[in-house]
Amino acid sequence: xxxxxxGSYQLTWLNGGVTHMDGGAMFGVVPRxxxxxxxxxxxxxxxxxxxxPILVQNxxxxxxxxxxxxxGRLNEKQRRNFGVTEESSIDQSxxxxxxxxxxxxxxxxxxxxxxxxxxxxxxxxxQFISAFPNATIYTSKVEWDEMRNPNIRSRNTYWKxxxxxxxxxxxxxEGEIEVAPGFKMVHTGGHSDGHSxxxxxxxxxxxxxxxxxxxxxxxxxxxxxxxxxxxxxxSISQKQKYLPLGKEKQAWFIFYHDAxxxxxxxxxxxxxxxxxxxxxxx
Numbered sequence: 001x002x003x004x005x006x007g008s009y010q011l012t013w014l015n016g017g018v019t020h021m022d023g024g025a026m027f028g029v030v031p032r033x034x035x036x037x038x039x040x041x042x043x044x045x046x047x048x049x050x051x052x053p054i055l056v057q058n059x060x061x062x063x064x065x066x067x068x069x070x071x072g073r074l075n076e077k078q079r080r081n082f083g084v085t086e087e088s089s090i091d092q093s094x095x096x097x098x099x100x101x102x103x104x105x106x107x108x109x110x111x112x113x114x115x116x117x118x119x120x121x122x123x124x125x126x127q128f129i130s131a132f133p134n135a136t137i138y139t140s141k142v143e144w145d146e147m148r149n150p151n152i153r154s155r156n157t158y159w160k161x162x163x164x165x166x167x168x169x170x171x172x173x174e175g176e177i178e179v180a181p182g183f184k185m186v187h188t189g190g191h192s193d194g195h196s197x198x199x200x201x202x203x204x205x206x207x208x209x210x211x212x213x214x215x216x217x218x219x220x221x222x223x224x225x226x227x228x229x230x231x232x233x234x235s236i237s238q239k240q241k242y243l244p245l246g247k248e249k250q251a252w253f254i255f256y257h258d259a260x261x262x263x264x265x266x267x268x269x270x271x272x273x274x275x276x277x278x279x280x281x282x
Contacts, residue, residue, distance in 0.1 A: 001093060002262045004276050006252060007182070007202020012055045013262050013278075014093035016068020019115055020046035020083025025227040026215070038218035039260075046083050048259040049215065050278070051115050053090065055097070056200075061105045061180055064132070065198065065209060066256050067119035074118070088119050090131075104132040108185055109139040110211035111195045112147045113157045116256070121165050128165040138179055140187040141172035143194025153230065154192070188213065190235035191226065197242065206251035213239055215257040217264055 004011045023045050027035040032045070041047050054065040068088040078084075094100055109117060122131045150158040163170075176186045182201040189195055191212040198209035212228075213235050214220065222239040225232045246253055247266045250273065254263045258278070265274040 001096065002276050002279060004252070004254075004263055006200065006207050007205065008058045009183075009200065009202065010057045011254065011263075012057070012093075012097065014053045014055055014064075014068070015086075015089045016050070016052045016066070016119060017070070017084065017088040018086045018259075019049050019051060019069065020044075020085065021049055023047045027219075028225050028227045028229070028232070030224050035218060035224070039216060044083075047216075049115075049257040050255075050259050051088075051119075052256060053119065054209075054254060054256065055094075056180075056183070058180065062099065062103050063180060063183070064104050064107045064135070065254075066109065066116045067107055067131070069115055070118040070121065070131070072123055073121070082115070090119060101132050102134055104135045106136045106138060106179060107132055108179060108198065109137060109143075110185075110197065110209065111143050111192045112139055112162065113192065113212075114159060114162065117162050120162065128161060130166050130169060132169075135169060136171050137166055137169045138171050138173065138177065138185060140185070140194040140196050141174050142187065142189070143192060143196070144170060144172045146192070146194055188234070188238040190231050190238050191229050193230060197238070206246065206249045207254060208242060208246045208251050209254050209256070210239070210242065211256065214243070214253070214255075216255065217253075217258055217261050220266070220270065 002013045023041045026047055039047055051069045053068050056063040068090055071087045120131055121128045147158040147163050176184055178184050184199045185196045187196050197211055200207040222236055225235040229235045247268050250265050252263050252265055262276040262278055264272055267273050
């Protein structure tokens with residue numbers, strides 16, 4: 001498991017599973033000859049996308065960023081369609097750190113699409129149960145409202161099985177909220193109407209989790225947005241706001257989906273000046 005120390009926070013990437021999604025959908029109108037130089041595709045034109053939650057600890061709280069795809073939550077057809085070759089092993093990841101799911105104090109959800117929130121629930125004796133029974137689960141009010149009342153497009157990713165069991169643990173916010181010292185959720189919209197990013201500030205340094213506005217390092221170009229985005233122009237405008245800010249401050253950009261990098265720091269010219277690479281297992 002890769003780790004990164006940032007001020008008083010220790011970040012550890014857990015194993016939340018993997019999907020393989022269509023590269024054309026993940027890069028929208030960008031032609032394959034361009035995006036494939038930056039991110040590898042398989043013979044089916046799918047790209048590897050991790051779904052690895054990030055455990056953030058400060059000696060007081062255990063905070064989880066996103067929840068992974070869970071275990072046993074997808075049927076055979078879904079696993080095939082979403083290119084799932086590995087399900088979550090968060091229990092084992094936490095055990096290696098001397099923790100269990102009961103030790104998680106909060107889960108911050110940038111949005112509630114299936115590949116981010118399946119891991120919020122487990123199945124026991126054929127029944128859905130909360131995977132993190134002692135955690136407060138944060139997401140934006142806009143996201144939570146749409147999850148429970150999806151439209152004709154979003155109903156394909158907002159499933160009632162993913163919210164009914166955990167609804168009493170959910171706390172919503174409008175605009176922005178500080179969930180821990182220097183740890184802020186900011187509602188941006190774009191990828192989904194309720195999508196949020198995370199800003200963590202420590203000792204005048206900045207860390208940014210752009211979530212699915214920039215799911216991989218290959219999406220660093222502000223115009224490279226997903227065909228999955230409900231509001232692509234909002235995605236672009238938010239990237240225009242936060243990417244230059246992050247580069248100016250040489251902030252850490254951290255990733256949930258990237259199969260190659262866990263975290264990257266850019267200079268103002270967009271060159272990588274520091275990084276944490278994912279350790280691939282054979």
